[in-house]
Amino acid sequence: MTEELPITTSEWEVMRIIWTLGEATSNDVIQLLVKKRQWKASTVKTLIGRLMQKNMLTAQKNGHTNLYQCTVSEKHAMEKEATRLFKNMCAMKNGQVLVQLINELQLSQTDIQNLQSVLVEKQKTAPEMVACNCIPKEEVEQ
């Protein structure tokens, strides 16, 4: 039951590279992040170490160099983060936030079609209103 701790913003940078490369050496990651974020090599090494402890990365030895791989998919990790965020915010306003996100994010034709399908389904059973859940029940004055 290897628990997944939350990963921090800096750690995300490392994960994104390894997700995209499929697998990578510390040096691969260092090269890219030195360029992208101006981090020192040892900063990147620290982050890789922490991700290993958090079981987000596994390593396989190749000579005295490690080849790192991610233990969860990028999509899964992204969904988990997004879900965590929305669950911590006002349920009543989630819809409006999604509208704004869709407005400002780049989406492909396929993405849009998928979103439309889900919405059509969702529509069949959607309620008229979603209640605010910012305050524990019987405390909402009204």
Added chain:
Amino acid sequence: MTEELPITTSEWEVMRIIWTLGEATSNDVIQLLVKKRQWKASTVKTLIGRLMQKNMLTAQKNGHTNLYQCTVSEKHAMEKEATRLFKNMCAMKNGQVLVQLINELQLSQTDIQNLQSVLVEKQKTAPEMVACNCIPKEEVEQ
């Protein structure tokens, strides 16, 4: 130019209450969070203090008691958080994450209609593909 620092998860709990009540005394917030999160009164006081420093709350004295108000709207803060999150994740997969969010979140009929409108607009100019932006340009192998 009062800069808005990011607000933490614990601080969000406080903000949500004041957003919902419109304005509140520390005692209002304490009552609710002692119940909801089992925090001690002084924990809540600390959080209110930090939110004041971050200019997320203002207070107006009423006797020796403060009435706290939020300096930004809940919707604005939510949008900012959501945007920050998505900007830090793979652009290519954002669409899929939105699909999953829409699937699992509660949305009202109105929300759904608004989402549908935005999508129809978006569709007119959407590209076939959105490129992965996890790795700085010319480094993407392929």
Added chain:
DNA sequence: AATTAAAGATTACATTTGTAAACTAAAATT
């Protein structure tokens, strides 16, 4: 073989965050 370079491991250290106790001043009660 001796020297240098590279990869990983260990240690460092300031800031932020979660969580709270202690202190102080004003207000309410006795």
Added chain:
DNA sequence: AATTTTAGTTTACAAATGTAATCTTTAATT
């Protein structure tokens, strides 16, 4: 007026995070 309660302020302290230097071991070069 004296005492108790309350609201706000200050201090506390461990864990997490951002950022890195140093040390150690192994591999590559001279």
